[in-house]
Amino acid sequence: MQTASTPTHCPYCALQCGMALSPLPTGGVEVVERPDFPVNRGALCGKGRTAPAVLSSTVRLTSPLVRSGGSLVPATWEEALDRIAGELGRVRDRHGADALGVFGGGGLTNEKAYTLGKFARVVLGTSQIDYNGRFCMSSAAAAGVRAFGLDRGLPFPLEDVPRTGCVILVGSNLAETMPPSLRFFSELRDNGGTLIVIDPRRTKTAEQADLHLAPRPGTDLALALGLLHLIVAEGRVDEEYVRERTVGWEEARAAAMAHWPEYVERITGVSVPQLRETVRLFCEPEAAMVLTARGPEQQSKGTDTVGAWINLCLATGRAGRPLSGYGCLTGQGNGQGGREHGQKADQLPGYRKLDDPAARAHVAEVWGVDPDSLPGPGRSAYELLDALGTDIRALLLMGSNPVVSAPNAAHIEKRIGSLDFLAVCDVVLSETAALADVVLPVTQWAEETGTTTSLEGRVLLRRQAITAPDGVRSDLEVLHELAARLGVEKGFPVEPEEAFEELRRASAGGVADYSGITYRRLAEENGVFWPCPAQDDGPAPGTPRLFLDRFATPDGRARFVPVSHRPNAEEPDDDYPVLLTTGRVVAQYQSGAQTRRVAELNAAAPGPFVELHPRLAARLGAVEGDRMAVVSRRGRAVAPARITTGIRPDTVFMPFHWPGEGRANTLTNPALDPTSRMPEFKSCAVRVERAE
Numbered sequence: 222m223q224t225a226s227t228p229t230h231c232p233y234c235a236l237q238c239g240m241a242l243s244p245l246p247t248g249g250v251e252v253v254e255r256p257d258f259p260v261n262r263g264a265l266c267g268k269g270r271t272a273p274a275v276l277s278s279t280v281r282l283t284s285p286l287v288r289s290g291g292s293l294v295p296a297t298w299e300e301a302l303d304r305i306a307g308e309l310g311r312v313r314d315r316h317g318a319d320a321l322g323v324f325g326g327g328g329l330t331n332e333k334a335y336t337l338g339k340f341a342r343v344v345l346g347t348s349q350i351d352y353n354g355r356f357c358m359s360s361a362a363a364a365g366v367r368a369f370g371l372d373r374g375l376p377f378p379l380e381d382v383p384r385t386g387c388v389i390l391v392g393s394n395l396a397e398t399m400p401p402s403l404r405f406f407s408e409l410r411d412n413g414g415t416l417i418v419i420d421p422r423r424t425k426t427a428e429q430a431d432l433h434l435a436p437r438p439g440t441d442l443a444l445a446l447g448l449l450h451l452i453v454a455e456g457r458v459d460e461e462y463v464r465e466r467t468v469g470w471e472e473a474r475a476a477a478m479a480h481w482p483e484y485v486e487r488i489t490g491v492s493v494p495q496l497r498e499t500v501r502l503f504c505e506p507e508a509a510m511v512l513t514a515r516g517p518e519q520q521s522k523g524t525d526t527v528g529a530w531i532n533l534c535l536a537t538g539r540a541g542r543p544l545s546g547y548g549c550l551t552g553q554g555n556g557q558g559g560r561e562h563g564q565k566a567d568q569l570p571g572y573r574k575l576d577d578p579a580a581r582a583h584v585a586e587v588w589g590v591d592p593d594s595l596p597g598p599g600r601s602a603y604e605l606l607d608a609l610g611t612d613i614r615a616l617l618l619m620g621s622n623p624v625v626s627a628p629n630a631a632h633i634e635k636r637i638g639s640l641d642f643l644a645v646c647d648v649v650l651s652e653t654a655a656l657a658d659v660v661l662p663v664t665q666w667a668e669e670t671g672t673t674t675s676l677e678g679r680v681l682l683r684r685q686a687i688t689a690p691d692g693v694r695s696d697l698e699v700l701h702e703l704a705a706r707l708g709v710e711k712g713f714p715v716e717p718e719e720a721f722e723e724l725r726r727a728s729a730g731g732v733a734d735y736s737g738i739t740y741r742r743l744a745e746e747n748g749v750f751w752p753c754p755a756q757d758d759g760p761a762p763g764t765p766r767l768f769l770d771r772f773a774t775p776d777g778r779a780r781f782v783p784v785s786h787r788p789n790a791e792e793p794d795d796d797y798p799v800l801l802t803t804g805r806v807v808a809q810y811q812s813g814a815q816t817r818r819v820a821e822l823n824a825a826a827p828g829p830f831v832e833l834h835p836r837l838a839a840r841l842g843a844v845e846g847d848r849m850a851v852v853s854r855r856g857r858a859v860a861p862a863r864i865t866t867g868i869r870p871d872t873v874f875m876p877f878h879w880p881g882e883g884r885a886n887t888l889t890n891p892a893l894d895p896t897s898r899m900p901e902f903k904s905c906a907v908r909v910e911r912a913e
């Protein structure tokens with residue numbers, strides 16, 4: 222038996238906390254602290270601490286399942302793989318390659334995300350691939366590319382946070398989503414800096430803030446414009462910086478000047494004195510940061526909303542300077558790496574664009590195929606799911622549970638049910654896997670080696686610490702076997718390091734260049750920040766801090782983008798008079814496929830709830846614990862009332878981790894951002910009533 226502990230990282234969120242796994246005499250592993258990893262210094266939240274429970278869970282899948290006579294029944298791997306390859310081939314022959322869909326996940330390792338993208342384009346020949354990370358941070362990614370020419374969640378390490386002067390945290394509840402990161406913000410305040418939190422709810426994070434602004438959901442674009450208006454009016458623009466490091470200021474300035482503070486107060490509900498105080502706290506220190514998360518990003522105007530916050534940073538010279546900048550707090554475990562290496566609809570590895578002839582030529586050469594054989598860009602995640610059963614007849618799904626996590630989920634569940642064929646790779650029988658024709662049981666985090674890229678852009682090595690149960694294979698083995706059955710014998714390695722070596726070559730020269738990163742380096746260092754081009758004279762250093770000399774645009778200057786307030790896709794009316802916003806709780810993760818199977822986490826967060834203000838509750842005649850029906854134009858969800866003054870009276874909140882009658886995503890609006898194609902998870906109009 223192995224006795225030494227294995228250093229690795231948590232399987233859940235993008236903080237990718239360091240931990241070690243120590244073998245237990247009874248079998249299995251336990252989590253031990255790993256204080257040497259600088260991001261969490263040994264601290265873990267409950268999800269990380271209990272992660273091994275899913276490894277040995279009794280609900281773990283250990284045999285392929287094949288639908289027969291309406292039920293999923295155990296089958297051999299040969300039978301299951303043959304069935305998948307046969308069905309994919311049959312659908313392709315009958316309907317064409319684009320009738321095949323592939324759906325990935327932001328939790329897949331870089332190696333898997335890369336190989337899945339290659340599999341879709343080279344083996345299946347389909348353009349129809351996207352992933353659930355589209356639902357996470359795609360608006361920030363689009364806004365970052367537009368302004369800076371590059372999207373990396375944080376352009377600086379988290380350890381810079383305590384040394385800046387002020388942080389505006391927009392739509393992020395770090396205290397529940399990534400608790401160990403909170404210490405950076407506590408240290409910021411201990412050092413005399415200020416924390417401003419913008420959230421319609423008084424969250425646990427907002428309770429830590431020096432100033433909490435609670436705008437109406439979906440109005441933070443207007444809020445940022447009002448702040449920029451005041452910055453101009455109070456003469457706080459850094460004119461020299463704007464002149465030397467940016468373009469497009471005049472248009473952005475004109476757009477902001479149309480947003481008078483009193484007008485912004487009417488839209489957002491945030492008072493003019495609070496706006497002025499925010500400007501003072503943000504502008505007075507020498508350095509400051511704006512960090513956004515799902516609040517501003519999951520909107521049908523998410524790209525412009527993030528763009529407005531970036532404009533604020535640019536106007537005040539707070540981007541591309543030490544201890545200053547804009548960053549996105551990416552959510553999913555490999556949300557960053559997962560969006561760099563080819564499982565996005567429009568993308569090739571290295572953050573290359575699929576419609577760029579030079580990018581196609583480079584990647585095609587690495588893959589040993591004709592560039593003309595690579596399909597073009599496909600549909601975004603929601604559009605792909607919405608096309609199931611119509612244009613797309615068969616789907617291969619890996620690392621995602623859209624029956625719970627997609628917006629307008631009842632509709633998407635129906636679309637999935639109308640497919641000719643669905644194959645799912647998962648560790649448990651998720652709500653989506655339960656609808657499949659074939660389910661393949663795959664290895665998880667501690668049973669395999671692979672790399673992830675954290676929200677800091679830090680590439681990390683997760684090491685295998687335990688042998689997978691009998692009957693389970695890795696996603697890379699699955700893709701290798703399917704490729705061979707579909708006529709591609711080479712180019713789909715089962716060894717993660719071999720896949721990473723190819724990824725390095727495919728990413729070389731791209732925006733997200735990993736060519737200077739090796740498994741050996743990752744085993745010796747606490748991660749390496751990309752871009753990290755290979756160099757001849759010794760190890761490439763990596764880039765912890767971006768943009769200090771120039772932005773990643775052709776002329777090195779950042780782009781202001783003129784943006785203006787616009788309403789939510791769905792505003793309250795007589796029939797649906799309240800706004801619903803959704804989010805997470807500390808003891809559950811995303812669709813809950815794993816965390817709902819951990820007893821300790823389930824005890825802490827056993828089910829959904831509807832958070833509502835006492836004034837709204839009184840109007841509805843509701844008391845704590847009453848079963849409340851929340852009804853939108855898309856459906857109805859029922860959950861117990863939780864009454865709190867920590868939410869606006871015009872808004873209700875539901876966490877989205879559960880299926881069934883309390884599924885929050887039954888209600889959410891799939892209205893898409895025109896640039897990022899992000900659905901509007903964060904606001905929709907609902908009616909709330911006591912459920913009979």
Ligand code: SF4
Pocket residue numbers: 231232233234235236237238261264265266267268269270398399400401402
């Ligand atoms: Fe895991 Fe995120 Fe919790 Fe850290 S904060 S232990 S990475 S879930």
